[in-house]
Amino acid sequence: MALLQLADGVLNYQLDGPADAQVLVLSNSLGTDLGMWDVQIPAWSEHFRVLRYDTRGHGGSLVTQGPYSIEQLGGDVLALLDALDIEHAHFVGLSMGGLIGQWLGINAGHRLHSLTLCNTAAKIANDEVWNSRINTVLKGGQQAMADLRDGSIARWFTPAFAQAQPAEAQRICQMLAHTSPEGYAANCAAVRDADYREQLGRIQVPTLVVAGTADVVTTPEHGRFMHRRIVNATYAEFPAAHLSNVEIGAAFTARVLDFLLAR
Template sequence: MAHLQLADGVLNYQIDGPQEAPVLVLSNSLGTDLGMWDTQVAAWSKHFRVLRYDTRGHGGSLVTAGPYSIAQLGADVLALLDALDIAKAHFVGLSMGGLIGQWLGINAGSRLLSLTLCNTAAKIGSDEVWNTRIDTVLKGGRQAMVDLRDASIARWFTPAFAEAHAAQAQRITQMLAQTSPEGYAANCAAVRDADYREQLKAIQVPTLIVAGTADVVTTPEHGRFMQNAIEGAHYVEFHAAHLSNVEIGEPFTARVVDFLQAC
């Protein structure tokens, strides 16, 4: 692990893969950390210099006063690229990470080689849902995060996967219980306020959309909307719930590599 010193704290990151390879940035979902990509890193680091990081408010990264914005989280990615002297990179983001990817594609496309948007949407959820969750977490603190962990199994994984791979599902959901309540609430606000439905057409880089047939958070319909809005975007759908990279594993990993190598 390494740390980038920002003006208001540190951003935790990790790099794997050959130094001369193209850079692939991985952005985590709300309530997880860079470990959510463990299933992919061994394979992807054979072809790319894999740069994954803990989004502000998560893992080993800074927790600053909220609310956050997706623009702020996107600026953290650009600061990381600048600090590591990376001119351009592939970007793969899931859920909230996908919102960050959309912001980068709209506002900093010149820094991207490609964009992979996984289990995400141009607008995720309603203000009411997010405001209720923010209020619950800020009032309930650490116990509220434990309660969210217990409820997240059904949203993040299909029942069949959660039963057959209980240890793996527990490892991922435990990341949520360990997330700072203040950082989580601040990121919920960022997701709440993000709406790129009218801006997606500005994305000009090669784009892959990944959706899950059993994802009730960001549905295949959300994925198709993004595909239709982004010129030339590719679309793939797996039988998975919200964390398709964890649930699908090797087929997910291989499909993304095929896309990246074709860019």
């Protein structure tokens, strides 16, 4: 892993794969870090220079005063690309990472070879949901983050996966327990305020939309909405809950890789 010095702190990132290959950027979901993509790295790094990073407020990256915005988080991605002299990249984002991907597709599509939007929506939940969660974690601190971890398994994974792969489910959910409450709350505000429903038509880069049939956070209908609004987008749906890349790792990895290699 390495650190990029931004004006207000550091961004933690990791590179895997051939130095001369096209770059593939991976963006994590709210409450996780770059380790959420571990299952994908062996296959994807055979073909791409894979660039993972911890979103501001998560993992080893900076925690600055909130609220954040998706525009700010997208700016962090562009700053990372600029610092590493990467002019164009593929981008895969899940949930909040998918919102960042939408912002990049709308505002910086000239920097992208392709865009993959996983288990996300143009508008995720409502203000009441996010404001309640922000208040809870700011009042409860790290204990509130631990409580969120205990409740997240049911949202992030199907019961069948949680029962069959308890160690992997716990590994991912522990990321949430270790996330800074201040950083988490600031990112909740970014997700709360993001709404790209009327801007999706501006995305012109090749786009794959991935949804999970059991995802109650960002439902298949959210995915199909993006698919309809983005020009020439491709749609894939898997029997999974919110973190489909973890739950059905091999099938997810193969489907996204097929899309990336065809670009």
